[in-house]
Amino acid sequence: MFDPNQLLRPHLRSLVPYSSARDDYKGSEGVFLDANENPYGSITAEKWNRYPDPYQKHLKARIAEIKGVNPEQIFLGNGSDEPIDLLFRAFCEPGVDNVIINPPTYGMYKVSADINNVEIREVLMTEGFDLDVNGILNATDNRTKIVFICSPNNPSGNDVDLGKIEQVIKGFDGLVVVDEAYIDFTNRASFADRLVEFPNLIVLQTFSKAWGLAALRLGMAFCSEEILSILNKIKAPYNLSGLTQDTVLKALANAASKDEMVSDILRNRAELKTELEALDIIEEVYPTDANFFLVRINNAKSVYKKLIEQQVILRDRSSVVLCDDGIRITVGTKSENRVLIDALRKLK
Numbered sequence: 001m002f003d004p005n006q007l008l009r010p011h012l013r014s015l016v017p018y019s020s021a022r023d024d025y026k027g028s029e030g031v032f033l034d035a036n037e038n039p040y041g042s043i044t045a046e047k048w049n050r051y052p053d054p055y056q057k058h059l060k061a062r063i064a065e066i067k068g069v070n071p072e073q074i075f076l077g078n079g080s081d082e083p084i085d086l087l088f089r090a091f092c093e094p095g096v097d098n099v100i101i102n103p104p105t106y107g108m109y110k111v112s113a114d115i116n117n118v119e120i121r122e123v124l125m126t127e128g129f130d131l132d133v134n135g136i137l138n139a140t141d142n143r144t145k146i147v148f149i150c151s152p153n154n155p156s157g158n159d160v161d162l163g164k165i166e167q168v169i170k171g172f173d174g175l176v177v178v179d180e181a182y183i184d185f186t187n188r189a190s191f192a193d194r195l196v197e198f199p200n201l202i203v204l205q206t207f208s209k210a211w212g213l214a215a216l217r218l219g220m221a222f223c224s225e226e227i228l229s230i231l232n233k234i235k236a237p238y239n240l241s242g243l244t245q246d247t248v249l250k251a252l253a254n255a256a257s258k259d260e261m262v263s264d265i266l267r268n269r270a271e272l273k274t275e276l277e278a279l280d281i282i283e284e285v286y287p288t289d290a291n292f293f294l295v296r297i298n299n300a301k302s303v304y305k306k307l308i309e310q311q312v313i314l315r316d317r318s319s320v321v322l323c324d325d326g327i328r329i330t331v332g333t334k335s336e337n338r339v340l341i342d343a344l345r346k347l348k
C-alpha cells in the first residue's frame with residue numbers, strides 16, 4: 001500500500017501544526033474574543049475584520065460539486081504555485097532528495113526546486129513533445145520523491161499521451177503531479193477522476209486560465225486524504241484571503257459564463273491556427289490542446305522584438321530546449337488576434 005507519510009521529510013513526522021481556538025469551536029454564532037480581531041468591523045464598506053476559514057469549507061463544497069471530487073480531496077492555495085512549493089517543503093529534503101521534470105515544461109517546478117535546494121533531474125520530452133517513460137523511470141532512484149508532468153504541456157500546448165502518464169503513475173512509487181492548468185481547453189477527462197485508483201497522484205488545476213481569475217490567485221490540488229492532511233499541516237493557516245474565498249464563491253454561481261468564454265476561445269483558436277499557417281514566416285504551428293500555440297518562426301528573437309515595438313507581446317521561448325525559434329502565442333479575442341496577424345504580415 002502506498003503511504004505518503006513514508007515519503008515525508010523526517011522532521012515533519014512529529015510537527016505540531018499551528019492551531020487556533022476556531023479549531024475547538026466550529027460554530028458561526030458566539031462571542032469571539034479569541035483572535036485579537038477588531039470587534040467593531042473594518043474601515044471598508046464590507047466587513048473583513050474576522051480571520052477567514054483556514055480550510056475554505058464553503059468554497060471547497062462548491063468546487064467539489066463542479067469537479068466531481070470529495071471536499072476531502074481538495075487543497076486550495078494561493079495559485080498553483082503554493083501547492084507546488086508545499087510539495088517540495090513536505091517531501092523533499094534539501095540537498096538529499098530529487099524530483100524529475102520533463103523539459104520543455106512549466107518553469108515553476110524548477111524555480112521551486114531551486115528555492116528549496118532540491119535537485120532537479122531533467123528527462124527531455126521526445127519528438128512531438130511526449131513523455132519518455134523509460135527515461136523517467138530510469139532516472140528515478142530511492143531519493144526521487146516527485147515526478148512533475150504537465151498536460152496540456154506548457155509551452156508546447158499538447159496533451160501528452162495519457163497511457164504514458166498512467167505508466168509513470170503505476171511504475172513510480174513516489175508522488176506524480178499531473179498539472180492540468182489548461183484542462184478546460186482539452187477534450188480529455190481529468191485525472192482528478194482517478195484519485196482512488198492512484199493514491200500517489202496529485203492533480204493541479206487553477207482558476208487563473210479558463211476561469212479568468214488570475215489576479216485572485218487560486219490554485220487547486222486534488223489528492224488523497226492522506227496527502228491533503230500533510231499539506232494542511234504545513235500550509236500557512238490563513239493562506240487564502242476572505243476576499244478571494246467570497247469572490248470565487250460568488251463567481252462559481254456563474255460557471256456557465258466560463259463555459260461560454262472557453263467556447264469563444266476554442267473558436268478563436270481554430271481561426272488563429274488557419275491564419276498563422278497561411279503566413280510565410282511561420283514555419284510550424286504545433287498541435288495544441290490549450291489556449292495557446294507554440295509556433296516556430298524564422299528569426300524568432302527578432303520577430304519577438306519587432307512585435308514588442310508594435311505593442312504586441314508574445315512569449316519568446318526560442319532559448320528553451322527543443323523549442324528553437326519557438327514563440328508561444330496566447331489565443332486572444334477576435335480583435336486581438338487580428339492585430340497580431342496584421343502585425344506579423346507587416347514583418348515579411
Ligand SMILES: *Cc1c(COP(=O)(O)O)cnc(C)c1O
Nearest residue numbers: 079080081106154181206208219
Ligand atoms: C499558468 C499555469 C499555472 C497556473 O499557476 P497559478 O499559480 O495557479 O496562476 C500552473 N501550471 C501551468 C503549467 C501553467 O501554465
